[in-house]
Amino acid sequence: MVERHHADDPLARLRERTPVLQTLSEAGAEDLPFEGTAVAVSSHLEPKTGIFVETLRDAGAEVLCTANDPESVHGDVVAHLDAQPGITAFAEPGMSEADLDRAHRELLDREPDVLATDGAELLAKLYADPDRSTDEIRGCTEQxxxxxxxxxxxxxDGVLDVPVFAVNHTPMKHWFDNVHxxxxxxxxxxxxSTNTVLSxxxxxxxxxxxxxxxxxTKARAIGxxxxxxxxxxxxAIRAHMDGHRVLPMDEAADVGDLFVTATGNCxxxxARHFExxxxxxxxxxxxxxxxEVAVAELADMATEITDLEEGITRYSLADGREIDLLAEGKLVNLTGPYSQGHPAAVMDSTFGAMFLAARELAVGTEREPGVHQLPERLDRDIARLKLDALGVEIDSLTDLQQRYLDAWQRDEIV
Ligand SMILES: NC(=O)c1ccc[n+]([C@@H]2O[C@H](COP(=O)([O-])OP(=O)(O)OC[C@H]3O[C@@H](n4cnc5c(N)ncnc54)[C@H](O)[C@@H]3O)[C@@H](O)[C@H]2O)c1
Structure with missing residues (x-):
């Protein structure tokens, strides 16, 4: 993991590259939609999350922030946030899973009104403890x-009794963040990290x-x-029609040089593939x-395990083959030695959508418990802010075009 060394402000450089969040921050500082609201943020505690946390605070929230993964805690970001009024950090670099668990409990003891999570760990912790009440929680927004x-x-399971906005499922999130x-x-x-050419x-x-x-798509684009x-x-058919070769993993295992898991599954x-x-x-x-990678099975098969360099573990097998595991099987783009997570330009719209979802929970009409799609008007708001930031202009429908689209007897219109 790369620690940044901007002595006084580790977020300075990124503020310039998150125009959507800066616009929301300026508007929020005038309206203070989160005034009196405690928002718990549980995410990778790296600089872009820091900007999100500051945006919520600027809009009046008391922000309680914690990590969702002990490996992606940036010490300079945590120290910078924790030193600011209206923000309390429940995380520290080098913390263990047990430390993180304790930090989550301490945060929940502060009874936040809104949760903004990445991975829903904090939400799951809330329901795992039968002594905790969710009566005062307005909802959760999940990234x-x-x-x-x-x-x-x-x-x-009938456990969830608060509304959750599925921010991941809104186009302005997954079209850009997940893909690009x-x-x-x-x-x-x-x-x-491997000094490898993929072409x-x-x-x-x-x-x-x-x-x-x-x-x-991007791997193919580089050859x-x-x-x-x-x-x-x-x-599978989509992958086939997009021009990729589709195989069962048993066969793909024979031909791959690099294997990338992206399933959300375990x-x-x-072992059968490592073989x-x-x-x-x-x-x-x-x-x-x-x-996603059964690391323990790989370790069982190995006669020797070597930390080759930071972020690369080499498993030497009895038959002489060597298999290199990157970032210990954790998220390579977030916990690898050179990782900076997603580019700021992408997280700007993701956190923009998270901000609008949290604001909707804080000041919008109360919603039924359950998982909800982010209202389309909010998704469009983010798209407009993003286009403005990019300086990209688009056309709008003429009155006639709108009437044409709205009509079913269209010959009368044109
Ligand atoms: N690393 C990051 O920065 C980052 C960013 C966004 C999402 N994610 C994570 O990436 C994962 C995938 O996200 P997504 O948006 O693509 O989800 P998705 O649901 O769109 O895609 C997952 C795909 O995996 C397939 N799949 C499930 N089990 C499989 C198996 N055993 N073998 C082969 N395919 C299998 C599913 O059929 C599905 O098509 C999730 O865990 C998500 O949280 C990571």
């Missing part, structure tokens, strides 16, 4: 695919959702041969935490 599926699982942000940052990290190599991508599609594995027939790469991989194969994960 990522895995967190939304977790919230849906809570809803299906993860796609580019994952491959960049692999190439830098001409075979990249196997497990999962062809938004993230997998981004990784596979790699791409193979996709899937369990959903529609996603044990996608496991077939070629010498020098590299494995990494950009999907869900550290469960």
């Amino acid at each position: 990522t695919t895995s967190g939304v599926s977790r919230a849906r699982a809570m809803e299906a 942000g993860t796609g580019e940052s994952a491959l960049t990290n692999v190439m830098i 001409g190599r075979t990249v196997v991508v497990a999962g062809y959702g938004y993230v997998g599609r981004g990784v596979a 790699a041969n791409t193979v996709v594995t899937e369990v959903d027939p529609r996603k 044990r996608v790469l496991r 077939r991989m070629s010498d020098g194969a590299m494995l990494c994960n950009v999907g869900h935490r550290d469960v």
